[in-house]
Amino acid sequence: MWEALMMSKVIKGWDIGVISMKLGEIARFIIKPEYAYGSQGCAPKIEPDETLDFEIELVRFGDPLPRFPTSAELAETRKQQHEENKKMLEENPPPTVDERVRLATEEKQKGNSCIAEKDYEAAQKHYDSGFVNIFYAKDEWDQLLSEQDRAEINQIKLLLYLNRGLCKLKLNKIEDALWDCDQAISLDATASKAHFRRGLVYTEKLKQEFEKERNGQFWVIDKGVKYAKEAQESFRKASELCSNADAGIARGMLELERQKAQLQRYASKYKEDEKRLYKEQIFDRMVAKNKKLQEQEAKRAMEDVFKDMPALE
Numbered sequence: 001m002w003e004a005l006m007m008s009k010v011i012k013g014w015d016i017g018v019i020s021m022k023l024g025e026i027a028r029f030i031i032k033p034e035y036a037y038g039s040q041g042c043a044p045k046i047e048p049d050e051t052l053d054f055e056i057e058l059v060r061f062g063d064p065l066p067r068f069p070t071s072a073e074l075a076e077t078r079k080q081q082h083e084e085n086k087k088m089l090e091e092n093p094p095p096t097v098d099e100r101v102r103l104a105t106e107e108k109q110k111g112n113s114c115i116a117e118k119d120y121e122a123a124q125k126h127y128d129s130g131f132v133n134i135f136y137a138k139d140e141w142d143q144l145l146s147e148q149d150r151a152e153i154n155q156i157k158l159l160l161y162l163n164r165g166l167c168k169l170k171l172n173k174i175e176d177a178l179w180d181c182d183q184a185i186s187l188d189a190t191a192s193k194a195h196f197r198r199g200l201v202y203t204e205k206l207k208q209e210f211e212k213e214r215n216g217q218f219w220v221i222d223k224g225v226k227y228a229k230e231a232q233e234s235f236r237k238a239s240e241l242c243s244n245a246d247a248g249i250a251r252g253m254l255e256l257e258r259q260k261a262q263l264q265r266y267a268s269k270y271k272e273d274e275k276r277l278y279k280e281q282i283f284d285r286m287v288a289k290n291k292k293l294q295e296q297e298a299k300r301a302m303e304d305v306f307k308d309m310p311a312l313e
Helices: 002-006 012-018 071-091 097-116 120-133 138-143 147-170 174-187 192-214 221-241 247-308
Strands: 026-031 052-057
Touching (some): 147 174, 174 192, 192 221, 192 247, 221 247
Antiparallel strands (some): 026 052
């Protein structure tokens, strides 16, 4: 009860009345509206401007509220905490940038071994662990690391993004794979592998749209066109950035051309379907409606002719 009173969770009349009671006392309180719920009341049980009648028994006292520390005590607590943190860092210093990069590189190598065995789930976990080892909060990144440190970390980040993106592509995590490819490009726009794998991602997104067609699901041709353009542009950049002819890029571009041909066939089919739908739903209905109107006009004209003829004797 006391905690509730101190936190203003009860009416003012209780605040005033209960603190005057003794332990074990039973008291009756007649509380006027201004010390209860006032002109607003508390629907549905309490009307506006209603006087309340309570019988209260004080059963026990709760624990007293802790005393709020003084400024000096707070300062001393902060000082002690700072000294404890400092001691902890001295006894257990955080890994250096070189150590973090080494740990991330080890995780990358483990992931690469898993990819060689086609265990993409395990490989992704190793790449995820690699990112954990080189994670820095923004203020640490901006204030504690040198340009050389950041460049070294970004280099291993680039490799982790590239390899994890490949894993996600193999695991059909298409949107996640796209994110990794884009992150790699943001670190190094000249990374041909990042553009190449981005092209593979968009080719796969195009195939997913075709799968909707085969399953009788709704899909939008324009979205497929967009995916094809993104894939083609990514393959083009990858080819430009690659110093030597790359068989993987060539295969990717060839596969994209096959998918674009399929897209064109679907586009032609949809165009014919639209024409047929227009003819069936609009043009044929208009012809039928016009024919009906013509028949009605001819009937009215014939009725008018007979109407003007003299009656037979």
